Amino acid sequence: MIPETMKAMVTMGHGDFDMLVWHEDWPVPTAASDEVLIRVGACGLNNTDINTRTGWYSKAVSEATTGGAYDEVGSDDPSWGGAAVTFPRIQGADICGEIVAVGDGVDPARIGERVITDNWLRDPADPLDKERTGYYGSEHDGGFAEYATIPATNALAVDSPLSDAELATFSCSYSTAEGMLTRAAVTAGDTVLVPGASGGVGGAVVQLAKLRGARVIAMASEAKHGDVAALGADRLLPRDPGDLEAALADEKITVIADVVGGAIWPALINVLYARRPLHLFRGHRRADG
Template sequence: MTIPTTMNAMILTGHGDLEMYEWRTDWPVPTPASDQVLVRVGACGLNNTDVNTRVGWYSKAISGATDAATDATPDEDDPTWGGAPITFPRIQGADVCGEIVAVGADISPDRIGERIITDNWLRDPDDLLNMNKTGYFGSEMDGGYAEYTVLPARNALSVKSALSDAELATFSCSYSTAEGMLERAKVTAADTVLIPGASGGVGGALVQLAKRRGARVVALASEAKHGDVAALGADIVLPRAPDNIRKALGDEKITVLADVVGGPNWPTLVDVLERGGRLTTSGAIAGPMVDLDLRTLYLRDLTFTGSTIIDLEVTPNLIRYIEAGDIKPALAATYPLEELRDAQAAFIEKKHTGNIVVVP
């Protein structure tokens, strides 16, 4: 195929509100370096990292929920997930499904034509396990909110599936985040997992992947979305913030809390963990500042684990789950790429159950 020299792209020009995105129809198509591939983007999913980075929510100067982050000013030195600045302009968008259309000098041309999804963690090829040398696609390098993108060949994972590009673009971030959390908490069939925010992209992935491990799942979601969450496999679906969570749980014994919500309801959820229980967290969309009684932590022998940079095998395992039909996409809505601002507004307002995807 003939590769154009320019493309449509949504460019982030700095930290701030949605007006910081600039639609361009003349952006240069990138050229792959020796260890990279050029991908024609079929679809790109939205995720919290895109929103959080745009508004600078990761900065410790901001203490509120994601949807209110633009009311505060992030510090210049820690506005991103890694606690360091990024350069602008930047093309965000990590969750790409597309086709390899060109390769760098060190990559076999046999890869041209492969359908791929992304492993978003950019690791040092000489030091793969070093978290301090790890970046994120769409953050430390340009991502998929464009017609074409480049990335290291090792991060472009071949996938064979009858699912559409938009459906496959729901997996890279939400499902790898969820699987990383469950792996950190060592969830097994012996567990009962409590999942707040179960109607969101990561929450829905947690439901499916916990069930895949054989665990029992108790999900929390707004009542209008209970049917959608139940369809993902949750054993019990409760209101988003029950008046009395312990009473609502009845005889259920929660051994794992898998949380990306945080916020004011967080202490009541920690309180229902069984002795020896585990909390695994990878977000705080309702607010990062929470109250913790340290006596709860140590007297009940709880274990808390944060989960951001996932293990090497997580995304390749997801490919196997997808190809085997063990997990299904939770595609909520698709938007044209030029309507990214509207798509992100809907994402922040949680208008849809599941993942939102933009299509060039």
């Protein structure tokens, strides 16, 4: 039986942690037409959630993600999607859970499916229209709650021995990594250098590049080399190898999937083999990554 209220962490506006308010009697949403209602088993937390709350995606903000962007953001300032984020908002994009109800137009046989979420919301009539896209947990309430609705096409059935918590790490990191590799057109002929390979996106890049047949050289703190090797990396380098050009003198790096940014950038340019452009994803990463 679906209850009328649920526990939810609700973001009340742009700001610091004080904008996150815990509720134990928030209304359970109802699946609209072409939507499903998911009982949330687990929901991942990404930098996207933090940056949305702080207002970092606003066009008014120019500082790094580590700053207090919300000091510069007005409530009507457009976010990365072109419109202001409205509040209150339940964030959380990476859900793993079970479909417990469906809206009109959705096959009731889907009730009981174990699913993860595709975070990009699209116009069903024109999925490629970038002006009509949104991000789950930003333009639509997400998964930091016991129940959440989402378009049925964004609820992807899974059959996996992994736990809900493990599967809830996939959606954002793997879609980001796949986007990078698709843009770079990575194939079996490539050698891909991955700074920050021990993080969520970096680890996804390692695995997805290997699935494409590429050779992968991963950079990570030496304490995490065992974990990164288990992902399939062909060669491991320290996070700070000193002279990167010397360390890679015998390699032809054709693609660099950089999820770190910062001071290492000039060195990456210097080791890139001339036949390919550099494909870059800039992200903020913890110092212990």
